[in-house]
Amino acid sequence: MGSAMPKIIIFPEKTEIVDGKERVILKQRKNYSEEDKGKYDTTYGQVDLSKKEGVVNGKKYYVMPASFSDEWKRLRRGAQIITQKDIGAIISQTGIGKESIVGEAGTGSGALACALANVCKKVYSYDVDEKAIDLGKQNACTLKLDNIKFTLQDVKTKHPEKNVDVFILDMKNSWEALKMTVPYVRIGGYIVSYNSSMPAVSEFVNTCRKRDDVLLVKTIEVMQREWNIKDFTARPRDVVQHTGFLTFARRIK
Ligand SMILES: C[S@@+](CC[C@H](N)C(=O)[O-])C[C@H]1O[C@@H](n2cnc3c(N)ncnc32)[C@H](O)[C@@H]1O
Numbered sequence: 540m541g542s543a544m545p546k547i548i549i550f551p552e553k554t555e556i557v558d559g560k561e562r563v564i565l566k567q568r569k570n571y572s573e574e575d576k577g578k579y580d581t582t583y584g585q586v587d588l589s590k591k592e593g594v595v596n597g598k599k600y601y602v603m604p605a606s607f608s609d610e611w612k613r614l615r616r617g618a619q620i621i622t623q624k625d626i627g628a629i630i631s632q633t634g635i636g637k638e639s640i641v642g643e644a645g646t647g648s649g650a651l652a653c654a655l656a657n658v659c660k661k662v663y664s665y666d667v668d669e670k671a672i673d674l675g676k677q678n679a680c681t682l683k684l685d686n687i688k689f690t691l692q693d694v695k696t697k698h699p700e701k702n703v704d705v706f707i708l709d710m711k712n713s714w715e716a717l718k719m720t721v722p723y724v725r726i727g728g729y730i731v732s733y734n735s736s737m738p739a740v741s742e743f744v745n746t747c748r749k750r751d752d753v754l755l756v757k758t759i760e761v762m763q764r765e766w767n768i769k770d771f772t773a774r775p776r777d778v779v780q781h782t783g784f785l786t787f788a789r790r791i792k
Contacts, residue, residue, distance in 0.1 A: 543574050545573055545610060546572045547602075547609050548586050548600050548601070549600065550581075550599070550600050561769075571605060577589075588602055610681070614649070614678045615648065625782060629785065638659075638660055639659040640663075640703045641659050641663070641707070642665070645694075652687050653682050653684055657682070664688070665689075665698070695715050698720060702724075703728065707731045712739075713732040713743055727789060728790055729756075730787075734783055740784045743786050744786060753788045755787075758784055760781070762778075762779070764779075765778075
């Protein structure tokens with residue numbers, strides 16, 4: 540693990556009046572440097588990482604420490620990762636905080652595990668695939684997170700930890716893991732299932748309904764639309780297309 544604090548270099552958007560109209564002549568650009576000292580090569584030329592700002596070949600740039608989000612977005616990926624919009628909903632709906640103990644399966648790329656570890660006390664992350672466990676460990680190491688325990692484990696058959704505040708299932712056939720998962724969540728705690736298709740959501744919800752120790756809270760889909768705002772005009776930019784549904788349930792006894 541290196542001791543350098545990653546930095547980002549931002550070239551802000553540049554506009555010019557062309558034929559009486561404001562046109563974007565340079566789109567905002569972001570570079571990422573693992574190092575925090577020395578020179579860094581960008582498409583516009585070499586920038587000095589020790590400066591807070593500068594100009595290279597006529598292009599203004601700013602250098603600043605990378606945020607957790609900047610670093611998280613660059614994690615190595617194996618399996619499809621959960622998106623930030625869905626992570627935000629999981630954290631806010633279940634009230635995960637600095638004292639929370641959270642479990643999740645499967646590890647996949649460790650993206651969810653790392654995002655949770657950044658805001659809670661401890662994360663227990665399980666996967667049946669050794670490669671996923673290795674990737675999760677690597678990503679946690681990159682982000683300097685030491686509060687995640689990765690375990691090679693099929694959560695349909697066993698959960699080694701008990702009394703977690705929240706357990707998130709982001710895995711195929713999540714409903715098949717309910718029987719083992721519910722007893723490992725504390726009473727009042729949450730079980731969250733992330734499913735990409737409606738038939739899978741129905742299976743999960745129907746399995747919950749058959750249990751008397753689980754209360755269904757809700758199923759949601761989080762939609763995110765980015766907007767471009769200029770003077771008094773506003774246009775939608777990127778829409779994050781469908782990612783998945785989140786179903787929240789609570790252990791009641
Ligand atoms: C879509 S990925 C999870 C991605 C992860 N949430 C992330 O953000 O990086 C699904 C993972 O579930 C794992 N998995 C499938 N069945 C499992 C089971 N019964 N127990 C534990 N992990 C399982 C798969 O091996 C796969 O790595």
